[in-house]
Amino acid sequence: MKSKNRLLTIMLIILVSITLVGVIAVLIIFQLNKGEEETGPTIDEIVESSVDIPEITTNLAANKFIRISLKVQTDNPKAAEELMKRDFQVKNIVITELSEMTPEDLEGKQGKANFQSSLKTKINELMDEGEVQQVYITSYIIQ
Template sequence: MKNKLLTIMLIILVSITLIGVVALILVMQLNKGEEDTAPTIDEIVEASIDVPEITTNLAGNDFIRLSLKIQTDSKEAAEELAKRDFQVKNIVIQQLSEMTAEDLNGKDGKATFENALKLQVNELMQDGEVQQVYITSYIIQ
């Protein structure tokens, strides 16, 4: 009787330990996968292109001079975007020609411009997509 009870308790303890080890391994594997999804700064720079300074008229009597950095989702997408630089400049100029200095005022105005640019450039892309558009320099006169 005692021997049988001891065997049952030992089986239960081993089962609980195995379940705990399996659960721990699963949690560690799931957390490992989440950490790898965020790109490093080196990967972001590698997948980005610079749009050199552009000077153009706004919808009002003002003109703007700005530079951009466009982040893509891969190095291949950045290479494609670099080849499409003339199309990107055209989109920037067209977008800005319909905006006034007031449209670009503040954080929200710049974010609206960046998002509109991102959507229009993504329509051009065949390999990959634009993740983010950054304004790196900006002057309105």
């Protein structure tokens, strides 16, 4: 009787250990697959689907001037091609947005993030093919 209880205990321990190892293996596999799925576009893909907006000099609302250059990242190369054709419209949007802003509106990370978000929204309203993913400020001077 004693040996049967001992044998049963050993079998239960082995069964629980095998189950635990299996659960850990499954969790590790899901984590590895999750990491692979979340990888975004490569830098080459980002560059291929991005458009440079050359330096723009314009007035701000507070009698100050700003010089700014941008890079606009789209979700695909066709959208980038469309954006290049619409460069005059994009420049108009940038100038119009900046004409309503003061230097204080552009201060700090949050001010720049708000400006970038506003541009992204307004440019996306123009787009027929694809959409803008991100607007980057590549140079920026207020005088």
